[in-house]
Amino acid sequence: MTMRKVNVVILLLLAVAFLIIVQRNLLNLSDILHKENPDAGMILPFETELSPELSLELVRKGEEIPVLITAAEERLGAVVAAMNSVYQNSKANVVFTIVTLNDTVDYLNMWLSKTRLKNVKYKIVIFKPELLNGKISKDPQILEAAKPLTFARFYLPAYIPEAEKAIYLDDDIIVQGDIQELYETNLKPGHAAAFSDDCDSASAKGFIRGAGNQNNYIGFLDFRKEAIKKLGMRANTCSFNPGVIVANLTEWRNQNITRQLEDWMELNTQEDLYSKTLAESITTPPLLIVFYKRHSMIDPMWHVRHLGTTGAGNRYSSQFVKAAKLLHWNGHYKPWGRTSSFSDMWDKWFIPDPTGKFNPVRKQAEE
Known part of the structure; x- marks a missing residue:
């Protein structure tokens, strides 16, 4: 050889x-x-497929998207469903700021830590009701309607001091799109916030006849009052819904928006400036005044509302609701209640309460 x-x-x-x-x-x-x-x-070391949990965490690095939501104890199921829908439908690095009251913190922490939301980034901030002293009418009817947490949106920069931009969401919403898209809503120079107008094509389908002129300013403000007249606002100006807000917090601070809102709240306790046909929110009028012709627009499909009213079921098609990026059950009929429209769209994001205290009411469960 x-x-x-x-x-x-x-x-x-x-x-x-x-x-x-x-x-x-x-x-x-x-x-x-x-x-x-x-x-x-x-599992071999050269396999490229990662576990869903690991891949989920890897793609959630980068720019933080601050989302503020309030959490009333009797509506924690709504908060959990809203947060779950935001988190599961987005790959963004979402960080929630949850504004609540002292007696709700333990319950909220338990619900989040013992469910699939245990990996969600969040911080809890305590709302101090004394902030509202002297700013809300002592009329018993008004006090009954004034839930302290609904005013948390007035104080966005205080609750998210490190952020330049943030999203505020009501708890009775479900997000079906990627929240990054909403966060990237373009705000015009000098504008501290963006809202969806009530006259846009999407929400107009849900307008409820006979409930007052709730799609324009005269439905919220009393234009016979001198303080309102002096502003020179047009009564038929299209109103907006503050259940979804994209806020430029730098502008909000620079313009001292919070102080402006508080000033109008205080003046209302003295002069009763709000319209008597006002439907469901005493938080909307001050925002309408402060942001009159000084706000940017949110894409209508990012705030499809009136799902909590009696007429929405007839005005929206199921295809339209499925295509919407964000659904809002504003109105009396909430998706965790028996008579709501499209409650099935809410159910798939609801995470059952580990304590069993919060249970959606469903017709079939009563039969």
Whole structure:
């Protein structure tokens, strides 16, 4: 046998030996992994497919998107469903600021930590009702309608001091699109906030006849009052719904929007500036005044509302509701109640209460 043939044979033997060693090492490694986690199956180090949990965390790095939502104890199921819909439908690095009252913190923490939302980034901020002293009418009817947490949106920069931009969401919403798209809503120079107008094509379908002129300013403000007259606002100006807000917090601070809102709240306690046909919110009038012709627009499909009113079921098609980026059950009929429209669209994002205290009411459950 020539020297060249001997060298070839040696090289072949070395190659075979190397492959045998590599195979044994890989098998030993897979055995170790299997023993450490027998339910996980065989995972080799060169597999590119990551577990859903790991891939989810990897794609949530980068720019934070601050989302503020309020959490009243009797509506925690709504908060959880809203947060779940935002989180599951987006790959963005969402960070929730949850504004609540002292007696709700433990309940909220438990619900989030013991469900699939345990990996969500959030901080809890306590709302101080004394902030509203002297700013809300002492009329018993008004006090009954004035839920303290509904005013949290007035104080956005205080609750998210590190952010330049943020999203505010009511709790009776479901997000079906990627929240990054809403966050990137373009705000014009000098505008501190963007809203959806009540005259846009999407919400106009849900307008409820006979409930007052709730799609323009005269439905919220009393234009006979001198303080309102002096502003020179047109009564038929299209109003907006503050259940979804994209806020430029830098402009909000610079223009001292919070103080302006508080001034109008205080003046209302003295002069009763709000319209008597006002439907469901005493938080809207101050916002309408402060942001009159000074706000940017949110895409109508990012705020499809009136799902909580009696007429929405007839005015919206199921295809339209499925195509909407954000659904809002503003009105009396909430999706966790028995008579709501499109409650099935809410149900798929609801996470059951581990304590069993919060339970959606469904017709079939009563039969």
